[in-house]
Amino acid sequence: MAVMTYREALNQALREEMRRDPRVFVIGEEVGLYDGAYKVTQGLLKEFGAKRVVDTPICESGFTGVGIGAAMLGLRPVVEMMTFNFSLMAMDQIVNTAAKLHYMSGGQFSVPLVIRGPGGPAAQLAAQHSQSMETYYYHVPGLKVVRPTTPMDAKGLLKSAIRDDNPVIFIESETLYHLKGEVPDDPDFLIPLGQAIVRREGTDVTVVAYMGMMYRALEAAEELAKEGISVELVDPRTLRPMDTETIIGSVRKTHRVVVVEAGAGFAGMGSEIAAFITEQAFDDLDAPVERVTGANAPMPYARNLEKLKTPTTEKILAAVRRVCNANGS
Amino acid sequence: MAKTMAPQKATGPALDPGLVRKLLTDMLLIRRFEEKAAEAYALGKIGGFLHLYIGQEAVAVGATSALRPDDYVISAYREHGHCLAKGSDPKRMMAELFGRRDGLSHGKGGSMHLFDKSVNFLGGHAIVGAHLPVAAGVAFAIKYEARDQVIVCYFGDGAVPQGEFHESLNLAALWKLPVIYLCENNRYAMGTSTDRALAQTQIWKFGQTYGIPSEKVDGMDVFAVRDVVGRAVERARRDTTPSLIEADTYRFRGHSMRDPAGAVYRTKEEVEHEKERDPIALLRQRALAGGALTEADVRAIEKDVSDRIDEAVAFADASPEPPAEGLFTDIYKEG
Numbered sequence: 001m002a003v004m005t006y007r008e009a010l011n012q013a014l015r016e017e018m019r020r021d022p023r024v025f026v027i028g029e030e031v032g033l034y035d036g037a038y039k040v041t042q043g044l045l046k047e048f049g050a051k052r053v054v055d056t057p058i059c060e061s062g063f064t065g066v067g068i069g070a071a072m073l074g075l076r077p078v079v080e081m082m083t084f085n086f087s088l089m090a091m092d093q094i095v096n097t098a099a100k101l102h103y104m105s106g107g108q109f110s111v112p113l114v115i116r117g118p119g120g121p122a123a124q125l126a127a128q129h130s131q132s133m134e135t136y137y138y139h140v141p142g143l144k145v146v147r148p149t150t151p152m153d154a155k156g157l158l159k160s161a162i163r164d165d166n167p168v169i170f171i172e173s174e175t176l177y178h179l180k181g182e183v184p185d186d187p188d189f190l191i192p193l194g195q196a197i198v199r200r201e202g203t204d205v206t207v208v209a210y211m212g213m214m215y216r217a218l219e220a221a222e223e224l225a226k227e228g229i230s231v232e233l234v235d236p237r238t239l240r241p242m243d244t245e246t247i248i249g250s251v252r253k254t255h256r257v258v259v260v261e262a263g264a265g266f267a268g269m270g271s272e273i274a275a276f277i278t279e280q281a282f283d284d285l286d287a288p289v290e291r292v293t294g295a296n297a298p299m300p301y302a303r304n305l306e307k308l309k310t311p312t313t314e315k316i317l318a319a320v321r322r323v324c325n326a327n328g329s
Numbered sequence: 330m331a332k333t334m335a336p337q338k339a340t341g342p343a344l345d346p347g348l349v350r351k352l353l354t355d356m357l358l359i360r361r362f363e364e365k366a367a368e369a370y371a372l373g374k375i376g377g378f379l380h381l382y383i384g385q386e387a388v389a390v391g392a393t394s395a396l397r398p399d400d401y402v403i404s405a406y407r408e409h410g411h412c413l414a415k416g417s418d419p420k421r422m423m424a425e426l427f428g429r430r431d432g433l434s435h436g437k438g439g440s441m442h443l444f445d446k447s448v449n450f451l452g453g454h455a456i457v458g459a460h461l462p463v464a465a466g467v468a469f470a471i472k473y474e475a476r477d478q479v480i481v482c483y484f485g486d487g488a489v490p491q492g493e494f495h496e497s498l499n500l501a502a503l504w505k506l507p508v509i510y511l512c513e514n515n516r517y518a519m520g521t522s523t524d525r526a527l528a529q530t531q532i533w534k535f536g537q538t539y540g541i542p543s544e545k546v547d548g549m550d551v552f553a554v555r556d557v558v559g560r561a562v563e564r565a566r567r568d569t570t571p572s573l574i575e576a577d578t579y580r581f582r583g584h585s586m587r588d589p590a591g592a593v594y595r596t597k598e599e600v601e602h603e604k605e606r607d608p609i610a611l612l613r614q615r616a617l618a619g620g621a622l623t624e625a626d627v628r629a630i631e632k633d634v635s636d637r638i639d640e641a642v643a644f645a646d647a648s649p650e651p652p653a654e655g656l657f658t659d660i661y662k663e664g
């Protein structure tokens with residue numbers, strides 16, 4: 001184990017996979033000469049050269065399509081979105097081509113492609129640069145969608161994503177890049193896609209959260225422990241395919257659930273989790289599933305409004321207390 | 330610039346009978362395939378959108394004749410001709426149009442999404458402009474692995490105003506990728522004529538903007554297409570130079586089977602006039618006049634082609650529907 005930042009963990013994952021497999025290359029805006037807009041690709045140009053660390057002009061649709069075409073021929077491109085907000089320029093390539101080629105061709109062609117970069121709310125970046133983009137992608141059969149919360153997950157999941165034979169949407173976070181944590185050195189350390197993790201065991205209530213929201217939920221859990229409420233924290237890590245089993249298992253134990261997500265709540269991840277819990281574990285519930293979500297508004301710039309838009313630790317505390325006070329059978 | 334098609338006389342170098350036979354066979358195969366597909370559509374055996382290639386056969390056949398079997402081809406949704414020319418099996422193609430188990434994609438793709446890995450035919454893409462960057466990516470991979478293949482990317486005039494056309498030409502030129510962008514300018518994108526869609530209707534000129542070799546060719550003359558594409562292939566293979574080629578062609582049928590006459594946006598006279606440039610009639614005439622083929626040869630080719638397409642229809646008809654499990658297979662590649 002070594003202690004490193006989330007950013008370094010991603011860098012190490014890329015480096016190891018590029019050393020391991022000559023078919024892996026990185027492509028995107030500012031990934032090479034500039035060393036990465038967020039420095040995730042720092043030093044890769046120096047080690048691997050311009051053939052495998054490919055700077056592109058600003059044309060998300062174009063270079064994502066290039067990634068897809070190269071993947072069809074068996075290369076394993078890692079396409080960097082400078083931030084995921086810009087991936088909408090490539091949404092057609094991702095949704096209509098990458099996700100569907102394997103199906104439309106009856107299994108003849110596959111697209112072993114990773115599209116990665118930061119996404120989610122960031123500090124005062126306003127409506128176009130501060131939003132949860134996973135929502136747009138986890139609806140699509142044929143895509144896998146990953147949101148890694150810790151440095152260890154960032155490394156293990158990115159390595160699995162690169163080795164996966166399918167298109168994987170891998171959304172990091174600007175606000176977590178500096179975060180430090182323990183990361184295994186083993187170059188074959190992998191975390192399989194589609195596996196949730198219980199980050200904190202508890203008995204009274206299950207809180208499902210990921211990325212920045214997980215850290216707020218952790219804070220809330222510490223606070224609630226003082227009140228005698230034992231919170232179990234589940235991090236799905238991969239949103240598609242979702243590890244429903246782990247979540248349901250936790251619900252059967254605690255009988256109460258709060259789902260936290262940064263994005264706007266309408267038709268969000270919380271809706272889906274509430275739906276499958278209701279379908280699969282209705283009789284286990286002692287209270288309705290609560291959702292703590294971003295407000296149903298675009299992200300405002302002003303600091304006070306931004307705070308109102310975003311789920312806070314206080315809102316999580318309030319929701320957990322509500323479900324724990326509800327009188328189930 | 331466009332060469333206007335004068336009736337071909339038996340001038341110039343003598344035609345190679347073997348080549349003529351191959352070109353005529355392939356063009357007829359496409360035409361019969363499309364005619365039979367139209368019949369099957371009328372009978373309800375093919376559903377959804379069906380876009381026929383009739384009138385444009387010289388482009389696919391001329392271009393493919395300049396390729397090696399291991400070269401790649403990618404196309405839009407009017408792609409039956411490109412797929413057939415590349416050597417795909419008409420039986421499995423027709424079965425795909427019928428939505429049957431033995432189709433190329435086991436009935437999951439349909440007319441607009443033909444794929445045949447065995448002949449390096451990369452599809453069948455129905456979002457206008459979207460496959461152009463993918464073609465650049467294929468060329469990128471070829472270059473990355475220092476192979477000497479090339480890719481031909483067919484698209485319509487309708488893709489030219491789309492951003493991805495420009496992104497792709499820019500990237501192909503910037504990175505010097507072995508891709509041949511072959512625009513089939515049939516003058517219409519559905520009902521929109523090029524002069525209502527493009528500030529620059531001389532599509533080949535966009536290649537000059539991006540600094541790559543570009544040419545316009547008579548898309549009704551299979552030899553002219555073969556020639557122009559042949560030179561582009563040579564450049565691409567030699568030093569990965571990309572090209573833009575504009576083939577001046579025409580679709581004789583409507584945009585799709587739901588636009589049977591195509592009569593709102595163009596006149597009957599125009600269509601009749603263009604049919605005088607029928608690429609198959611022109612080739613046949615030229616082959617006979619030059620002595621490359623006899624009337625009997627042509628009749629034998631026609632018979633052979635008809636038989637193969639009848640066989641394809643029978644094969645498609647006999648193939649069962651895909652099994653219900655097919656719904657959930659091939660969403661993800663396992664393992």
Ligand SMILES: Cc1ncc(C[n+]2csc(CCOP(=O)(O)OP(=O)(O)O)c2C)c(N)n1
Nearest residue numbers: 407455456457485486487488515517518519
């Ligand atoms: C992005 C996109 N917009 C609109 C359509 C609907 N559409 C299908 S074909 C077509 C016309 C395309 O014309 P062209 O590229 O010239 O090809 P042709 O049909 O002439 O072969 C349109 C508008 C589409 N499939 N994709």
Ligand SMILES: [Mg+2]
Nearest residue numbers: 485486517518
């Ligand atoms: Mg057209």
